[in-house]
Amino acid sequence: MVPILSKSSNLNNKILRDLSAHEKHQTQNLQREIEEMTKQCNDLQKSSEELASQVNDLHEQVDAALGAEELVELLG
Known part of the structure; x- marks a missing residue:
């Protein structure tokens, strides 16, 4: 029979692993999303720069x- 404290510790370890x-x-x-947004921003x-040049x-x-x-x- 496994002591209750040991079962609780195992459960806590499993929960911590799952959370991690x-x-x-x-x-x-989130890192992937940041990379995609950075590319979109660039x-x-x-x-924007190309359009500004076209406007000029x-x-x-x-x-x-x-x-x-x-x-x-004037000539006419």
Whole structure:
């Protein structure tokens, strides 16, 4: 017959092992999620920079078109 104290200790050890395994699994999942979000953030930053560059190019094109329009009006 196993003493009650020994059974309780074994149960506590099993609970601690289960909790530790669960926490390790959660930590791995969170780490994976952080990596995915970091990649998404980097991709969004790159897209933002590309779009800002396109906006600047479009502003320059509009300014050039307005300048050409004014020149045509002056010559016409």
